[in-house]
Amino acid sequence: MSRKIGKTIALNSLVLLISLSAWPESKSQDSNGPYLHIAPIDQYLISDRNAEIVLARSAAPESISRDAEVMVLGRHGYESAVKGKNGFVCIVDRAWTSDLDYPDFMNPTVREPICFNAAAARSHLPLTFKETEWALAGQTKTQMFESINAAYEKKELPMPEPGGMSYMMSSHTYFGPTDGWGGPHLMFYLPKTDSMAWGGGLPGSPVIVHQDSPEPITTFVIPVAKYSDGTDARTHSH
Numbered sequence: 001m002s003r004k005i006g007k008t009i010a011l012n013s014l015v016l017l018i019s020l021s022a023w024p025e026s027k028s029q030d031s032n033g034p035y036l037h038i039a040p041i042d043q044y045l046i047s048d049r050n051a052e053i054v055l056a057r058s059a060a061p062e063s064i065s066r067d068a069e070v071m072v073l074g075r076h077g078y079e080s081a082v083k084g085k086n087g088f089v090c091i092v093d094r095a096w097t098s099d100l101d102y103p104d105f106m107n108p109t110v111r112e113p114i115c116f117n118a119a120a121a122r123s124h125l126p127l128t129f130k131e132t133e134w135a136l137a138g139q140t141k142t143q144m145f146e147s148i149n150a151a152y153e154k155k156e157l158p159m160p161e162p163g164g165m166s167y168m169m170s171s172h173t174y175f176g177p178t179d180g181w182g183g184p185h186l187m188f189y190l191p192k193t194d195s196m197a198w199g200g201g202l203p204g205s206p207v208i209v210h211q212d213s214p215e216p217i218t219t220f221v222i223p224v225a226k227y228s229d230g231t232d233a234r235t236h237s238h
Helices: 049-057 118-123 125-136 141-153
Strands: 069-074 077-082 089-093 112-116 165-168 185-191 208-211 217-223
Touching (some): 049 069, 077 125, 118 165
Antiparallel strands (some): 112 165, 165 185, 185 217
8 A cells, every 4th residue: 555554553452553653664675584576376365265265354444445446466476356335445465565564475374354445445546556566576575676767657556546545444454574464554545745735643643644656646534532443443453
């Protein structure tokens, strides 16, 4: 995503505010680590299609997700499972959308529910789909970095549209063994811009900034106090 969710905030479920400051650094071409390329596809799939639909919808409050399109991961990429009516699209991200230097990149245990609004569905989901395509094709971390960079240079991927954002408010977000369970937050996508445009990263500011790389994107992240199911982020346990 983030931009991304591995790409996102590194959080522990019981220490939200401390963990919210631990946003991973942007991608690098470092190929060291235990997950250099995709594991067998069955390890990433959720066998119960309905369970994946429910998990995807948990990213946003029910008032939003109930009318959203839902896509689930199949053997050849994401497939539409439920047609939507409000322009939102909800999916469960896998670890290949994480930063390439993230320790759990390609880790098959990662599950990151996310709901994109219409602007982000048009201008951000294409990146997720391409990353999924490249991962399923067996590209290594370094090859994926190069593919992302080349796609933006050739204008094969769109830049973020004005107003593009997503909800990541599921209490079931799991970033993998390194960072564990995630806390609820919103993400806003812009073409690469100065962090100070939102006062991001300043003392006392609730805005966390991630300068994506190689994507020419800045992701502003705003933590929220409750998960989509209404439970308090400070007291939630798994």
